[in-house]
Amino acid sequence: MEYFPAPLEKLVEQFASLPGIGGKSAQRLAFYVLSLTQEEVQDFASAILEAKSSVTCCPVCRNLTAGGLCPICASPKRDGTTICVVADPRDVAAIERAREYNGSYHVLHGVISPMSHVGPDDLEIKSLVERVARGDVQEVIMATNPDTEGEATAMYLARLLRPFQVRVTRLAYGIPVGGHLEFADDATLMRALEGRQEL
Amino acid sequence: MEYFPAPLEKLVEQFASLPGIGGKSAQRLAFYVLSLTQEEVQDFASAILEAKSSVTCCPVCRNLTAGGLCPICASPKRDGTTICVVADPRDVAAIERAREYNGSYHVLHGVISPMSHVGPDDLEIKSLVERVARGDVQEVIMATNPDTEGEATAMYLARLLRPFQVRVTRLAYGIPVGGHLEFADDATLMRALEGRQEL
Numbered sequence: 001m002e003y004f005p006a007p008l009e010k011l012v013e014q015f016a017s018l019p020g021i022g023g024k025s026a027q028r029l030a031f032y033v034l035s036l037t038q039e040e041v042q043d044f045a046s047a048i049l050e051a052k053s054s055v056t057c058c059p060v061c062r063n064l065t066a067g068g069l070c071p072i073c074a075s076p077k078r079d080g081t082t083i084c085v086v087a088d089p090r091d092v093a094a095i096e097r098a099r100e101y102n103g104s105y106h107v108l109h110g111v112i113s114p115m116s117h118v119g120p121d122d123l124e125i126k127s128l129v130e131r132v133a134r135g136d137v138q139e140v141i142m143a144t145n146p147d148t149e150g151e152a153t154a155m156y157l158a159r160l161l162r163p164f165q166v167r168v169t170r171l172a173y174g175i176p177v178g179g180h181l182e183f184a185d186d187a188t189l190m191r192a193l194e195g196r197q198e199l
Numbered sequence: 200m201e202y203f204p205a206p207l208e209k210l211v212e213q214f215a216s217l218p219g220i221g222g223k224s225a226q227r228l229a230f231y232v233l234s235l236t237q238e239e240v241q242d243f244a245s246a247i248l249e250a251k252s253s254v255t256c257c258p259v260c261r262n263l264t265a266g267g268l269c270p271i272c273a274s275p276k277r278d279g280t281t282i283c284v285v286a287d288p289r290d291v292a293a294i295e296r297a298r299e300y301n302g303s304y305h306v307l308h309g310v311i312s313p314m315s316h317v318g319p320d321d322l323e324i325k326s327l328v329e330r331v332a333r334g335d336v337q338e339v340i341m342a343t344n345p346d347t348e349g350e351a352t353a354m355y356l357a358r359l360l361r362p363f364q365v366r367v368t369r370l371a372y373g374i375p376v377g378g379h380l381e382f383a384d385d386a387t388l389m390r391a392l393e394g395r396q397e398l
Contacts, residue, residue: 003292008254049244092202
C-alpha cells in the first residue's frame, strides 16, 4: 500500500538518499517543497542543475570555480610563489575565512587512503608536481587534515617534491585558541610542547 | 569575499533555506550534489519539479494525490460512511500503517490556531461539512493531535457537525503501548484512568 502519491514518494526517496538525511527528515523536506510556490520550487531545481553544470575545477589549482581560472588564481594580488595544499575545496574556504594567507592553493580532492582504495593517481597530485616543476614556486604548505591519512599524504607529497628544491612546510600543531589544556588530547599536548616557541 | 563559486553558493543557500538544515549541512548537501553524476542530478531536480506539479488534493477527502480521486476514496473496499478527520496528509500515512482503519479520511491541512492566524476558513472544514451534509456519513472520528490546538479544532468541528445527527468520536487517550508508567506525564495518566476499560 502506498501512503503518498508516487511523485511525492519519489521526492522523499531522493531526499533520503542525501547524506545525513533520514526517512523522517526526507518526508519533512518533501512536504516543505510542496508548500513552496511554483517559482520557489523552480528556483530550487534550477540551483541544483546550475551548480552541477557550471561549477568546474580551476585549471591551475583545481579549486571549484564557475568557469575559467578561479578568483584566487586570477587575482594579481595573490602570491603565486606559495602554494597551500588542501584536501578539499571547503578547506580553501576555511583558510580564506582566517584572512591570513595571501598565496595560492592546490586542491587534491581527497587524501591517499589505501582503505578506501584512493591512491596518488586518483588525486590532483600530478598537477601539483607540474606546477612546482615549472619553477616559480618557493614554498609548498601542507594543509591536509592532522589525521593519519592527511599526515601520510603530506609526507608522501613532501618526498615527491624534494627534487625540486622547494621549501615544504606543514601547518603548526598545538592547543586550539580558546581551548582548555585539560580537554586537549595527549597527542596534541605532545605536539604543542615539541613546537613550543620563545616568548 | 566569496569562498565558493556563485552557483555553488546559491545551491548552499537553497539547501540552508530548508527546514532543519543548518549552514554546515547545506554545504555538505551542495557538495554531495556536485559529486553526483549528471543523470542523478537531473533525476533529483525532476523529482522536485514533478512532485510540485503533479501532486494535488483529492477533490473528496483533500488528501494528497497524483491527480483525480486519491486511492483511498477511489477504492470500493473502503467504507465511505466513516470519516477520519486528520490535520495533515502524514497523519493519514500514520493511520494507514496501523492497518486497522478501513474508512475514509478528511485532511484539514492544519488546525485552528489563533496564534498563527489560522482560522476555520483557512482549513478544509467547509468541504468536510459538505461531505457530512450529503447524508451518507454515519461516524466522524476526530484524529487531530492531542495538543491544545488539535483539541480545540476537534471540539469546534464536533459542535459544527452536531446538526447533522452524525456520531462524532475522538481517538482514545492513554498510555502508549510499550511505554512506561513512570515516564507518562500527569495529563496522560489522568486520561488513561478516566478512560479505563473492563477487563
